[in-house]
Every structure is written in C-alpha cells, then in structure tokens.
Amino acid sequence: MAQDQNLENAEVLIARNNDTGQVGAVTGLNEDGTPKMTDVKSAKLSDLVKFTKGENPLEAFMSNFVRQCKNPSTFGFFRVPADRYDTVGTVIGDFAKDPAANAEMLKNNVVDIPQPTHEAQQKADIKAETSEVKPEQPEQFASNEKTPEQSATADNAQAPDKEVKHSAIDESKIDWASLKKKWGIDRDQLEKSGDLRELLYNRKSQVITVTPTFGGEKFPIDARISFRVDDNGNIKVVPHFIHREPKLDQEYKGYQFTKEDKAALRETGNLGKVVELTDPKTGEKVPSFVSIDRYTNEIVSVPQKSVYVKDTVGQAKLTMAEINELKTGKALPPKQITDKNGKTYTVVLQISADRKGVEFVPGAVRKQEQSQNQQTGQQQSSWLTKDGKIKPLGKWAGIPLTDKQKSDYAQGRVAELTNRLDEKGQPCTVYLWFNPEKQRPNTSLNDPRVKVAEESKVQKAVNNDGLTNEATSKVAEPLQKYQTAPKNEEQQRQQRKPKGPKM
Numbered sequence: 001m002a003q004d005q006n007l008e009n010a011e012v013l014i015a016r017n018n019d020t021g022q023v024g025a026v027t028g029l030n031e032d033g034t035p036k037m038t039d040v041k042s043a044k045l046s047d048l049v050k051f052t053k054g055e056n057p058l059e060a061f062m063s064n065f066v067r068q069c070k071n072p073s074t075f076g077f078f079r080v081p082a083d084r085y086d087t088v089g090t091v092i093g094d095f096a097k098d099p100a101a102n103a104e105m106l107k108n109n110v111v112d113i114p115q116p117t118h119e120a121q122q123k124a125d126i127k128a129e130t131s132e133v134k135p136e137q138p139e140q141f142a143s144n145e146k147t148p149e150q151s152a153t154a155d156n157a158q159a160p161d162k163e164v165k166h167s168a169i170d171e172s173k174i175d176w177a178s179l180k181k182k183w184g185i186d187r188d189q190l191e192k193s194g195d196l197r198e199l200l201y202n203r204k205s206q207v208i209t210v211t212p213t214f215g216g217e218k219f220p221i222d223a224r225i226s227f228r229v230d231d232n233g234n235i236k237v238v239p240h241f242i243h244r245e246p247k248l249d250q251e252y253k254g255y256q257f258t259k260e261d262k263a264a265l266r267e268t269g270n271l272g273k274v275v276e277l278t279d280p281k282t283g284e285k286v287p288s289f290v291s292i293d294r295y296t297n298e299i300v301s302v303p304q305k306s307v308y309v310k311d312t313v314g315q316a317k318l319t320m321a322e323i324n325e326l327k328t329g330k331a332l333p334p335k336q337i338t339d340k341n342g343k344t345y346t347v348v349l350q351i352s353a354d355r356k357g358v359e360f361v362p363g364a365v366r367k368q369e370q371s372q373n374q375q376t377g378q379q380q381s382s383w384l385t386k387d388g389k390i391k392p393l394g395k396w397a398g399i400p401l402t403d404k405q406k407s408d409y410a411q412g413r414v415a416e417l418t419n420r421l422d423e424k425g426q427p428c429t430v431y432l433w434f435n436p437e438k439q440r441p442n443t444s445l446n447d448p449r450v451k452v453a454e455e456s457k458v459q460k461a462v463n464n465d466g467l468t469n470e471a472t473s474k475v476a477e478p479l480q481k482y483q484t485a486p487k488n489e490e491q492q493r494q495q496r497k498p499k500g501p502k503m
Helices: 056-068 082-096 116-129 148-156 176-183 187-193 195-200 259-268 320-327 364-376 403-410 454-463 489-493
Strands: 010-017 023-029 035-038 050-052 075-081 208-210 221-229 235-241 275-278 285-292 299-303 335-338 344-347 349-352 357-360 415-421 427-435 440-444
Touching (some): 010 035, 010 082, 023 056, 056 221, 056 235, 075 082, 187 195, 187 208, 195 221, 259 285, 320 349, 403 427
Antiparallel strands (some): 010 023, 010 050, 010 075, 275 285, 285 299, 427 440
16 A cells, blocks of 8 residues: 555545546445545545555455445546646546546546456355355365365375475464454454464465455455465465456466466366466576466466375375376366265366365366267257156147157157147147257157148148148138138138249
C-alpha cells in the first residue's frame, strides 16, 4: 500500500452509481459492499483508499466488492494517479458523469470488474474439492481428514532423505496476537480446520477470510495464506489473493509458457514436466515443477530437488518406474489407491508444485475416460443403461406407449405407433426403434423393415416430403391416412400449386 509521501506508483478510485448518476472518490466499502464515496473536488487525498499499481490489493478490493455487493454492475470504477489527483481527479470525475459520451477519454482509466459468476463458480469448486468423499466422485476428499496422499505428503515433510530436507516452522516464534490484530487470523480456528498443520509444514491454508487494513480501514477478503520466515527469523504471513484467471501469457521466472503448456495447466493444474526457472535472487537456472493454485489461480513453482516422492501412497506401493515417471512431472495412468479406512479409489497421481508433493489430480480420471471414449467412439449413450442395454421408454413425444410398444422398443425391435400425427396434424403410423449406429432412438413414417407403410406412402410423400402426384396436385388440404386422391368434389375444385417435384 502506498503512503501519502510516496505517491508516484499509487492510484485511487473514482466510482459512479449507474442508477443514480452519483460520482465520488472511493474512501472504502459499506457493509453491503457498495463503495463509500465522497465528493471528488473536496476529497482529501489522505481519506482515499490508495493502491500500488499492478499489485494484488486492488484486485482483492474489487473481488471483495463483487462478493459483497448485491448488484455490482450498478457501479463503474475509474483509476486515477494518486500524485496527480488534484488535477486529474476532477477531470475524470466530470467525465465519469457521462461515461458513454466520454468513453474514448475514459478507456485508459476504466477498472475491470471481476465477473461474479466466475467467483461463485470458484467458491463452488473450492467447496466441492474440500467436501466429503462421494462414491461417484472419488477424487474429492474431506478437508479435515487427510487423504492417503495428504498424509504421505505430511510425512514427507518429516522424512529424512538425501534429496530434500524439510524443517517445520517453530510455532513458538509466531506472534499470534499480532497476526490477529493485523490480519484477523485466529490460531484456534486454524487448528480446528486443520490449516495450522499445513502452515507449519510450509504449505498453504484453505481459503479463509482475512481482514487486512487498507487506507486505515479493515476489509474482509477471501485468500489462502502461508507462513514465511524472513532473514531475521521472524515469521510473516503471505496472503494469496484470488485472481480472476492465471496469467499464463506473461513470462514466469524467465520461462514463457507454450500453447501446450497453457493447455496442460488449465486442464490438470500441473505443467506436466520439469522446466528451468530463474531464481530471482541468484539468477541461477533451477529445474522446477510448475502448477496453478486451483483456489486462487496463482502460478506456483517448487524446485525439483525439494520434492521427495515416497514409494507408498495410502496403502498402494509405487514401482521404481512409477516414481521416476512422477519425478519428470508426468501423471501416472489411473491407479487404484486404498486409504487407511479401507476405501478404494481410482485416481491419477502427479506432482503438484502447490502441494509440494504427490497429489490426486481432481477430475483427471473422468477426463481421461471421456477422452478415451471419444477417441474409440465408445462414449456411453444416455439412451443406454450402464451395462449397455437399451433404456426402456414410457412414452414418446409426450404420448404414453402401450406395453407392446415398450417391449418391442426395449428388445431392439421396431415399435409401431399407430396413434400419431404427421407434420400437418393428420393421423398416421410412425415407427420407433433404437439405432445402434447413432446410439439413440429413431422414428420414421417409413417402416425400416418394409419401407413406407402402404396406407401412409402417399400421405408421407405429399405432407412431409413436399412431393406431388397427378391425383393430388390440386388438393390444398393435407392428405389423410390411406388417401391417394381428392376425397370429394370440393377438394377437386381447389387449386394448389405443386410444392415440389412429381412423385
């Protein structure tokens, strides 16, 4: 956060209520999430919320605004350089009174508002990933009960190994009173949720609500946190705010993501290979794993040498070949893992830079199965049961089927539906059967066994196919079942232009 005496890299916000037309400089957020505003011209710079250009607090502030405000689209925001607020602020404030007319002048000052639907989905995903295991979703595990992989990763943090040396953070050195005051972080809540153990072993918490101070005012913001020990041995909190999307187009520690890299990160959350990253302190090239924090969309990395892969995950043993495959960053094929309670799950294992160890890749089994089905053309049809049999039908096109019709269809035979209407609303015979090539039901006025039903042949050709014959070329009304010629003198007198080629 920028200070008043050093404003060159700081910005302030001007907001506009699109419903009322009110324009004001932002001094904070109200309890309902709407921006607190003061008159642009008379505002004191010291009262305004200030943000350092390009840093997370502005994005966090906007995300918090969207999360709390019932109608975020009601407001528009415009950024103004803090060191030129006295001159530029009043001009932007005047332009903001009619943003449509001054769109060209305001385009470089507009602040993008995060989409609430994305954040809502993100929270739903977070909740799903930390919810209790469901039989049909074995990739998801309860947050307060460690999975075999999580336990293995926690054990790795204490396990001696020539490749890696983990050291737990000394809790006695944490100033909990200071963290409570500055961030609103409560030790007992962290312990109850299981986050304390994660933090002490140099990993991140789940998404929690922190209350940092911006411009002298506290703001509740959703974020993950981690602990970092500085050069003096002091333990600091590092907040990981929620980003709208990972910044994959930007260079990351000297590495530029390729098209394939971006696809892998978006699909699995892991890069899937080891790449050389530049250490910002030493300038050295360090072979590293790269992942996306699925909760915050932050890009994270960990040196390859700092990840220890045990030969056991849950109760499943890994072969040397599987361990070596994991160390290259690749994912293993779906594998059955049994947890300490005896439950067995089919999972995909891969090293996560965010977890700093082996993880179960969420949804990977389902994605692989879908991909394989698409490649082999064997995707399960919704018209089939799990064991591949034809699902029975109770009705078709809203009309109940008779017992015989149900039986014929379910047995793969042709069901004859005699109580149907054609496209002109006339009674006709329709044939229903399951098409094994298309993996779905088919209907037609043609009996697939003997072509068109004799009594509907002319009716189908004229009413449905747009054809004509000499006998019916001047009949304006739709033909009926069995009809092959004008049915009375009135129809004979009607003049109708042929609809299509002759039969």
